[in-house]
Amino acid sequence: MTPPRRLSPTPDGPDADPDDRSVPLEAYLGALATLDGMGSASLRTLLSLGSPSEVWERICRGSVDARLRNALAPVARDASGGWAAQARSVDPVALWTRWRSRGIGVVSIGSPSYPACLLDDLDPPVLLFHRGDLDALAHPRVAVIGTRRATGYGRRVAHELGLDLASAGVCVVSGLALGIDAAAHNGAVAASDRALGSTVETHVDPSVSGPTQAGPVAVVGGGVDAPGPSTNAALARRVVDVGAVLSEAPPGTRPAPWRFPVRNRILAALAPVVVVVESAERGGSMLTVEQAQLRDRTVLAVPGPVDSPASAGTNALISEGALVCRGADDVVSALGLSLEGVANSPVANRPEPDGDAASVLAVLGFTPVSIESLSRDLDLDLGRLSVALGRLEALGWAERRGPFVERVARSDGGPRR
Amino acid sequence: MLAIAHSATLIGARGYPVRVEAHVSDGLPSFAIVGLPDASCRESRDRVRAALLSSKFVVKQARTTVNLAPTHLRKAGAGLDVAIALALMVATGQLDAELLDGHAFIGELGLDGSMRPVIGTLPLCEAAGDLRPVVAHADAAEAALVRPDARCARTLSELVGALRGDLPWPDGEPRRSHGSGPPDEPDLGDVQGQTVARRALEVAAAGGHHLLMVGPPGGGKTMLAERLPGLLPDLTDQAALDVSRVHSAAGALEDTSRLLRRPPMRAPHHTASMVALVGGGSTVLRPGEISLASGGVLFLDELGEFPAAHLDALRQPLESGVVRVARAHVGASLPARFLLVAATNPCPCGVGPFGPCRCSAAQIQRYQRRLSGPLLDRFDLGLWVDPPPASDVLGQRSAGESTAVVRDRVARARERARGRGVSANRQLRGEALERAAPLSAEALAVLRDHLAAGRLTMRGAQRIRAVALTLMDLDGLDGPLDAERVQVALSMRTHAQALGVAA
Numbered sequence: 001m002t003p004p005r006r007l008s009p010t011p012d013g014p015d016a017d018p019d020d021r022s023v024p025l026e027a028y029l030g031a032l033a034t035l036d037g038m039g040s041a042s043l044r045t046l047l048s049l050g051s052p053s054e055v056w057e058r059i060c061r062g063s064v065d066a067r068l069r070n071a072l073a074p075v076a077r078d079a080s081g082g083w084a085a086q087a088r089s090v091d092p093v094a095l096w097t098r099w100r101s102r103g104i105g106v107v108s109i110g111s112p113s114y115p116a117c118l119l120d121d122l123d124p125p126v127l128l129f130h131r132g133d134l135d136a137l138a139h140p141r142v143a144v145i146g147t148r149r150a151t152g153y154g155r156r157v158a159h160e161l162g163l164d165l166a167s168a169g170v171c172v173v174s175g176l177a178l179g180i181d182a183a184a185h186n187g188a189v190a191a192s193d194r195a196l197g198s199t200v201e202t203h204v205d206p207s208v209s210g211p212t213q214a215g216p217v218a219v220v221g222g223g224v225d226a227p228g229p230s231t232n233a234a235l236a237r238r239v240v241d242v243g244a245v246l247s248e249a250p251p252g253t254r255p256a257p258w259r260f261p262v263r264n265r266i267l268a269a270l271a272p273v274v275v276v277v278e279s280a281e282r283g284g285s286m287l288t289v290e291q292a293q294l295r296d297r298t299v300l301a302v303p304g305p306v307d308s309p310a311s312a313g314t315n316a317l318i319s320e321g322a323l324v325c326r327g328a329d330d331v332v333s334a335l336g337l338s339l340e341g342v343a344n345s346p347v348a349n350r351p352e353p354d355g356d357a358a359s360v361l362a363v364l365g366f367t368p369v370s371i372e373s374l375s376r377d378l379d380l381d382l383g384r385l386s387v388a389l390g391r392l393e394a395l396g397w398a399e400r401r402g403p404f405v406e407r408v409a410r411s412d413g414g415p416r417r
Numbered sequence: 418m419l420a421i422a423h424s425a426t427l428i429g430a431r432g433y434p435v436r437v438e439a440h441v442s443d444g445l446p447s448f449a450i451v452g453l454p455d456a457s458c459r460e461s462r463d464r465v466r467a468a469l470l471s472s473k474f475v476v477k478q479a480r481t482t483v484n485l486a487p488t489h490l491r492k493a494g495a496g497l498d499v500a501i502a503l504a505l506m507v508a509t510g511q512l513d514a515e516l517l518d519g520h521a522f523i524g525e526l527g528l529d530g531s532m533r534p535v536i537g538t539l540p541l542c543e544a545a546g547d548l549r550p551v552v553a554h555a556d557a558a559e560a561a562l563v564r565p566d567a568r569c570a571r572t573l574s575e576l577v578g579a580l581r582g583d584l585p586w587p588d589g590e591p592r593r594s595h596g597s598g599p600p601d602e603p604d605l606g607d608v609q610g611q612t613v614a615r616r617a618l619e620v621a622a623a624g625g626h627h628l629l630m631v632g633p634p635g636g637g638k639t640m641l642a643e644r645l646p647g648l649l650p651d652l653t654d655q656a657a658l659d660v661s662r663v664h665s666a667a668g669a670l671e672d673t674s675r676l677l678r679r680p681p682m683r684a685p686h687h688t689a690s691m692v693a694l695v696g697g698g699s700t701v702l703r704p705g706e707i708s709l710a711s712g713g714v715l716f717l718d719e720l721g722e723f724p725a726a727h728l729d730a731l732r733q734p735l736e737s738g739v740v741r742v743a744r745a746h747v748g749a750s751l752p753a754r755f756l757l758v759a760a761t762n763p764c765p766c767g768v769g770p771f772g773p774c775r776c777s778a779a780q781i782q783r784y785q786r787r788l789s790g791p792l793l794d795r796f797d798l799g800l801w802v803d804p805p806p807a808s809d810v811l812g813q814r815s816a817g818e819s820t821a822v823v824r825d826r827v828a829r830a831r832e833r834a835r836g837r838g839v840s841a842n843r844q845l846r847g848e849a850l851e852r853a854a855p856l857s858a859e860a861l862a863v864l865r866d867h868l869a870a871g872r873l874t875m876r877g878a879q880r881i882r883a884v885a886l887t888l889m890d891l892d893g894l895d896g897p898l899d900a901e902r903v904q905v906a907l908s909m910r911t912h913a914q915a916l917g918v919a920a
Contacts, residue, residue: 151774178779231782370801371908372613382616386904394866402911403613403631403801 026106027096028052029127034095034250035059035086037079039262042072043126060087075258104224104251105130117141121269122295125248131224132215132244139171139214140335143271143292145285146180146278151310154278155183157302161275162187164328166213167194170335173271175263176218176227176236176245180277180285185239188216192242215243219270221263222255223247264288268295273334275300275325279313286313298334300325351395356380356388361397361407368404418442420507420514423521424500425544426485426492427537429702429742429749430666432544434521436486437497439504444480450501452485453746455493455701464495464526465502472530472574477509491747493701495525496535499551502526502573503580516580520568521545523560524553530573538673539563539665551576557589559665559673563658602647602679603640606819610805614641617800617909619823622648623830624887625841627735627757627795629720629911632802634767638760641802642684642716645758647820649680650828652712659752660712667704680713683755687722695730697742702749705742707734710755720761725787731757735795757795760802761788769803797843797880799911830890842887850879854886859900867907881906 029052032043045068049055058064062084069080099106107114108127115137118124144161146154158180162172166188174181191213218239220227224247227236239245248266249259264284268274268291276299279285292299300323304311318324325331353361359378375385389405392398398407420439425432448462462483469476483501485492500522506512523541525533532553535541542550542564550567552560560567568586570576578584608615614630614637621628622645630638652660657676664670664677685694685706692698696705707715717723734740734753741750763769764776765784776784834842837853845853856864864881867873873881884906885898892902 229779231779370803372611372801373803375613376610376805382613382905382908383901386908387901389908390863390900390904393872394863399872400907402799403909 025052026108026111026127027092028056029108030099030106030129030250031056031087031090031092031095032059033127033248034090034252035076035079035083037073037075037077039073039076039258040123040125040127040248042076045071047126056087056092059083075256099129099251102225102251103131105134107134115270118266118269123265124269125266128246128248129224129250130244130246132240132242134244134246136171136215136217136243137270139169140337141171141173141217141271141273142331142335143173143267143274143288144180144184145174145267145274145276145288146184147280147283147285147310147313148177148179148181149280149310150179150183150278151308153304153308154180154302154310158183158277159187159190161277161325161328161331162189162216163191165331166191166216168328168332168337169214170332170337171214171243172216173267174216174218175267176220176232176239177284178229178231181218182232182235184277185216185218185235188214189235189238189242215239217243217270218245219263219266220245220247220255221249221259223249223251223253225251260284261287265291268292268297271297273298273300273331275302275331276314276317276322277302277325278304278310280309281312281316283313289317298323300331300334302326350397353388353391353395353397356384357391357395360385360388361392364392364398364405364407368401368406370403371400371405372403374405418508418510420504420517422500422504422507422517423545423548424497424523425521425541426490426496427494427541427666427701428491428747429696429751430537430540430663430704430708431749432537432540432542433490434544434546435490435492435497435500437500437504438484438486439501439508440482440484441477441479441505441508446478446480448481448483450483450485452483452488453491454485455491457495458485458492458497461495461498461501461526464498464528465505467528468498468526468530468573469502469505471528472572472577474506474511474573474577475509476505479509481505481508494535494537495533496523496537496541498526499524499532499573499576503577506577512577512580519547519549520551520580521548522551524551524556526573532570532572532576536668537666539670540662542567543662554587554589556673559670561589562661562673562676602820603643604820605644605647605823606817608637608641608644608817611637611641611802612817613909614800614802615817615823616905617798618645618648619827619891620884620887620909621645621756621758621798622823623827623841623891624797624834624884625756625843626797626884626887627843628759628798628800629793629796630758630760630800630802631763631769632760632800633769633804634762636802636804638802639716639718642714642718642758642760643682644820645716645756646680646682646714648824648827649713649756650824650831651678652680656712663704663708663711663752667709669709681710682714682716683707683710684716684718687717687719689727691727691730694727695734695740695742696749696751697744699744702742702744702747702751704751705740707731707740707753707755708751711752713755715755715757717757717759720759721765721784721787723787725789728787728792729789732791732795759796793911794876796911797884798909800909826891829893830887833890842883842890845883845886846879850882850886854882854889855897856882856903857897857899860885860898860903863900863903863907877910881910884909 046055069077106129109124142165144158162184165172172184172188174184216239224245227245264287267288274292274297276285289299301314301317302325303318304314323334375382389400398405422437424435424437426435450459450462466476503517503522507514525535527533534553534555538552538556538559542560550560550564552567552569554569554571557569569589570579579586620626632638657678661676683706694705696708738754739750740753764774764781766775768774839845864878885902888902888905
């Protein structure tokens with residue numbers, strides 16, 4: 001979709017790159033990252049030996065002394081015995097060329113395209129692999145995170161947040177996991193779809209529409225070529241199309257458990273505002289929150305039912321003083337922006353329905369309801385109800401999904417339901 | 418010497434005539450049955466021998482060969498026993514050959530010489546053709562459904578006596594007239610509230626549209642499904658015969674005194690094997706549940722618990738109305754024109770996305786992946802069924818229409834469909850659907866909006882038209898489809914997210 005821009009790798013290979021000297025540097029860094037158990041900290045430790053190419057040479061020769069080895073992270077230390085054999089079977093330049101030809105870019109901490117927002121972090125990643133357009137990070141950024149075991153409520157809220165924030169020009173950063181992550185990214189991707197000439201937006205006055213919507217960014221634990229669980233593969237492709245997928249792990253890495261907490265620190269580092277939609281009292285999202293607190297990020301939590309285990313963590317955060325997130329407006333004000341004039345809100349100039357359609361709309365919330373219960377509550381027969389729903393669909397107020405109806409737009413100024 | 422007796426054997430739901438040839442000659446005493454008998458058929462040898470002795474007939478020590486022609490057909494079951502015994506008696510000179518002429522003998526023998534009923538009497542008697550079927554006394558009523566001239570006997574000696582003219586042919590059992598009123602089908606009037614669900618049942622019955630019901634346990638899915646067969650009109654004569662034949666072939670005909678007139682309902686459990694569902698078996702080729710449901714309703718409760726392969730095996734029969742079961746030696750086409758009604762919980766814990774669901778996202782996805790897209794596509798109607806509020810259950814609303822009222826409407830709608838050359842609107846495709854269901858200007862605008870917004874595929878739009886046409890038929894309306902029926906059809910359709918779970 002988005003053509004590769006300045007920062008995106010071109011398929012021409014390293015020879016076409018004007019900055020010829022940076023190519024081997026990142027190639028060797030990338031090759032180092034492919035070694036078993038290699039994480040950011042270990043990579044940094046190794047780089048104390050010299051330039052990436054020198055380190056690579058020494059590993060190939062097997063001459064890394066024991067003192068340095070002991071300074072490595074445990075995972076890396078355990079795996080370091082096999083590094084020499086592994087390194088001798090890899091040609092860093094060929095590897096690098098192959099990545100670039102597959103549209104995978106590599107940026108290291110020194111290079112000009114390295115995300116500026118990570119430069120002054122506590123623990124910036126030495127190396128980042130990416131697909132898609134890193135310019136997405138130039139927008140204001142918000143991390144939307146939460147549990148994989150999300151409830152319908154959490155997924156709905158996350159989807160709405162993703163949609164509204166992306167429409168308001170905010171870059172939604174998340175982890176592309178199941179549950180909340182996927183819902184938030186789906187929402188953000190849907191915002192891009194809407195902006196690309198969708199019929200839903202026909203009622204929006206073009207003069208009111210604010211800045212263009214922002215693409216989402218996913219930070220994943222595994223390789224950027226197959227990020228996230230396979231059920232999210234289609235979503236991952238859409239994120240690459242309209243935004244970017246980042247990872248510290250080289251392509252082809254399967255996400256080992258230790259990579260997720262490491263990934264969470266990048267999420268917290270990228271986003272000045274972190275929204276937790278649903279989380280149990282312990283879990284990956286809480287680790288991200290810890291990372292965010294280390295960095296003095298603003299943490300918002302979405303309140304949930306007090307008896308829902310999936311909201312136990314978020315409710316606890318609120319009681320500890322986190323800001324309450326009731327919707328995109330709260331997030332945007334936490335960012336210090338105003339939704340006015342920024343929001344590409346889908347409500348503008350939508351004609352109010354009348355007759356049956358008005359009474360149906362009055363009882364429709366953002367929670368899907370079955371047509372059966374609507375018919376019962378309103379005492380409307382199926383024919384009149386269906387015509388009213390058709391009218392609401394035509395005006396863009398509601399949508400039928402099989403036997404369910406869901407409101408898709410809210411009224412001006414009215415209370416959120 | 419050589420003797421011939423006629424009989425028939427069953428493959429799938431069809432009988433095939435079989436010529437039993439017996440040859441008795443001098444030589445080492447032996448008894449062989451040739452001509453592709455299966456195990457139960459080969460065991461005839463011992464049954465026939467014992468039955469002849471018990472009936473005080475002679476079993477000659479000689480070289481005996483029984484051939485079952487045509488030899489390329491597999492013969493299964495014990496239905497050839499009587500014919501083999503009679504052929505042997507003729508071959509050993511105990512009975513005159515011409516006494517067997519013009520008869521086809523269908524029955525199993527007990528060691529005491531009694532004649533026992535067999536499975537599939539109805540199709541076997543049909544296969545007798547010009548010959549007059551002779552069956553066990555217990556099968557007489559069933560045989561008389563298709564062959565009023567059929568004869569019967571209780572024992573082998575009674576049969577031989579009747580053939581010789583020494584004894585009168587016994588009468589079949591007098592027809593027991595079970596209560597002539599409609600059998601006790603549950604009434605739609607018992608359903609409280611659930612107006613949309615009731616309407617969907619009516620549309621499914623009238624248009625033959627397959628129906629998927631999703632909802633938490635206790636919502637009344639099974640109760641609704643049980644009321645669907647009652648809405649279907651009585652079977653026509655031809656359909657009644659077809660349905661009865663399949664039930665007879667499966668040994669599932671309970672009341673043998675008359676043809677099945679009410680559409681059957683089958684509700685196989687989700688642990689049913691593929692063969693039990695689709696039909697088959699290595700030699701016999703029994704009709705499966707989908708054939709037994711032919712002409713009626715196949716209800717798959719807990720659709721999500723059925724193995725995916727079993728469900729996908731239903732797709733082809735759903736389209737063609739027949740299932741062709743093939744094995745290495747035999748093949749049979751069995752009818753499978755059924756109305757599919759399925760019910761499923763939205764997720765393994767059953768609560769669904771609007772309650773305190775305890776399932777993980779992965780569990781839900783695994784559950785929903787069982788239902789392949791192509792299968793979900795076959796359901797024209799989708800319904801969310803959750804328990805109605807207490808006020809409805811306690812009867813504070815007026816009761817809905819009874820089954821009889823709705824069945825009349827359904828019958829009239831089916832009548833209109835027959836005028837279009839199909840038995841139900843679901844079978845209208847492409848050109849025929851265009852002709853039968855032109856769209857009014859407003860209806861066209863509605864469909865065009867949905868197509869443009871990507872909420873509807875072309876295929877989905879065709880299904881909407883068929884359902885809208887059924888709605889017009891039920892309301893007795895002619896002319897192009899109006900916008901209201903199209904909107905109602907849109908309210909009742911299934912969706913890729915039919916299980917109601919977003920993202």
